[in-house]
Amino acid sequence: GNSVTQMEGPVTLSEEAFLTINCTYTATGYPSLFWYVQYPGEGLQLLLKATKADDKGSNKGFEATYRKETTSFHLEKGSVQVSDSAVYFCALRGMDTGGFKTIFGAGTRLFVKA
Amino acid sequence: GAGVSQTPSNKVTEKGKYVELRCDPISGHTALYWYRQSLGQGPEFLIYFQGTGAADDSGLPNDRFFAVRPEGSVSTLKIQRTERGDSAVYLCASSSGLAGVETQYFGPGTRLLVL
Numbered sequence: 001g002n003s004v005t006q007m008e009g010p011v012t013l014s015e016e017a018f019l020t021i022n023c024t025y026t027a028t029g030y031p032s033l034f035w036y037v038q039y040p041g042e043g044l045q046l047l048l049k050a051t052k053a054d055d056k057g058s059n060k061g062f063e064a065t066y067r068k069e070t071t072s073f074h075l076e077k078g079s080v081q082v083s084d085s086a087v088y089f090c091a092l093r094g095m096d097t098g099g100f101k102t103i104f105g106a107g108t109r110l111f112v113k114a
Numbered sequence: 115g116a117g118v119s120q121t122p123s124n125k126v127t128e129k130g131k132y133v134e135l136r137c138d139p140i141s142g143h144t145a146l147y148w149y150r151q152s153l154g155q156g157p158e159f160l161i162y163f164q165g166t167g168a169a170d171d172s173g174l175p176n177d178r179f180f181a182v183r184p185e186g187s188v189s190t191l192k193i194q195r196t197e198r199g200d201s202a203v204y205l206c207a208s209s210s211g212l213a214g215v216e217t218q219y220f221g222p223g224t225r226l227l228v229l
Binding site for chain 1: 118145147149154155156157158159162164169170172173205207209217218220221222223
């Protein structure tokens with residue numbers, strides 16, 4: 001079945017450091033890929049998405065590129081801020097299950113120090 | 115409100131009791147989803163409604179779990195004979211109902227603790 005694997009946290013960085021959170025997936029066909037973010041005390045929010053190979057999703061300085069050859073969707077940001085401290089979830093939605101069921105990774109907690 | 119709302123925000127119950135968790139989706143959204151998030155894990159799909167009908171309930175763990183959406187708007191997740199292992203945050207999401215790429219909007223969740 002479909003699955004998502006992301007790097008374990010926590011990840012601790014200093015402000016303005018470069019961020020990479022690795023995500024790989026297993027799916028049949030061509031799933032849509034997502035990154036969600038959960039800030040402390042808040043609900044899940046969509047951060048960015050990509051729907052086909054080589055698409056790049058971007059939002060709030062974060063980027064991720066849909067790499068079908070490596071089945072990856074790594075999240076990157078060039079310069080993190082304290083306000084980026086949150087839990088980040090990689091996710092996919094496969095058309096083989098009707099395109100509605102979202103499969104999430106376990107999440108990666110990011111701490112950014114001032 | 116403009117977003118997905120869930121009530122109660124917290125629920126403490128005793129093992130063996132029955133609980134109901136409510137979800138109010140964004141107005142006009144035809145698709146509604148329930149997920150369960152255990153501590154330190156990502157959300158796990160439970161069930162998905164398109165209108166009033168359950169289009170996919172493959173994630174419900176067993177027959178103690180049941181969900182309804184009688185008028186195609188508000189949904190209730192029902193858990194019978196609760197067990198300690200049911201303790202988790204139950205998330206509801208809604209979307210416009212277009213497959214594949216539409217955004218699912220999540221509510222704040224109901225934190226269930228079974229003693």
